[in-house]
Amino acid sequence: MTILSCSATKCMYNDHELCSRGDIEITGNGAHRADETSCGSFRERSSGSAMNSTGEHCGCKKINIDCKAQECTYNEHSKCTASAIDVSGCSTEGCNETQCSTFACKC
Template identity: 55%
Template sequence: MTLLKCSAHNCCYNKNSLCSKGSINVDGAEARYADDTACESFRDQKDGAAMNAVDSGCGCETINIDCKAHNCTYNEHCKCTAASINVSGDNAHRCCDTKCDTFECKC
């Protein structure tokens, strides 16, 4: 499991800069830069349906990360192998407003 820090504070899964979802999906199949990636699991706190589905549990430091960013150095068989990552998105309201800052292109 990967250590995850998250600055997408508008995400309903964000609990003190940690994720309470249990696992996330990072998108960016053709990514060459971190800006080409996104946390597909992001859900805006203002989305009532997402809020109803959120576990009231606390955030976790380590998490399973499924990764579609095939060009990333840390992607092995669609799993993130980085020791730690940072998902950013300070003012995110949609998935595309987030990114994996740890992405490193192996191209």
């Protein structure tokens, strides 16, 4: 599993820059740069919703990452092999842009 730090604080799964989803998918099949990737699991938090209202989930420091960025150095059979990654994302209202800041092209 990979250590994840996520700054996409408008994501409904973000819990103090950790992910409460359990696993994520990084998209960007033809990516050659970090800004061509994104967190495919991102879901914008609605203003009235309470995250983790059931109390069953907590932010996870280590997470399974399915990676579709085939040109990334850390992609091995669609799994992320990096020891740690950063998913960056804006924290302003209405913003849903994310990227894997750790992406490194093997091309």
